[in-house]
């Protein structure tokens with residue numbers, strides 16, 4: 001998957017396709033917070049995405065405290081958003097939508 005920066009048209013269309021993700025002020029990056037029933041569910045979510053990150057050589061910036069995981073995505077080599085970030089966001093959304101994810105609420 002290319003690591004070139006997104007074109008303006010790509011950016012508009014691709015960001016619209018990941019509506020749960022918000023632009024990060026001052027950075028060409030996107031972020032989303034995920035809440036789970038407990039730490040075990042949060043960590044299982046991270047473990048699943050860690051495997052994806054390794055397979056695709058594309059790694060998130062993330063923060064975890066107990067039942068919460070905050071993920072920020074950007075491509076360091078491009079110093080901004082690329083297709084890899086959109087792909088990762090979709091993977092994270094799919095993992096969170098999985099019935100076994102034990103989401104909060």
Ligand SMILES: C[C@H](O)[C@H](O)[C@H]1CNC2=NC(N)=NC(=O)C2=N1
Nearest residue numbers: 057058059060074075076077078
């Ligand atoms: C050497 C290794 O392939 C590169 O550092 C990869 C690793 N994971 C990465 N992750 C992200 N988010 N951006 C990158 O540019 C990147 N580059």
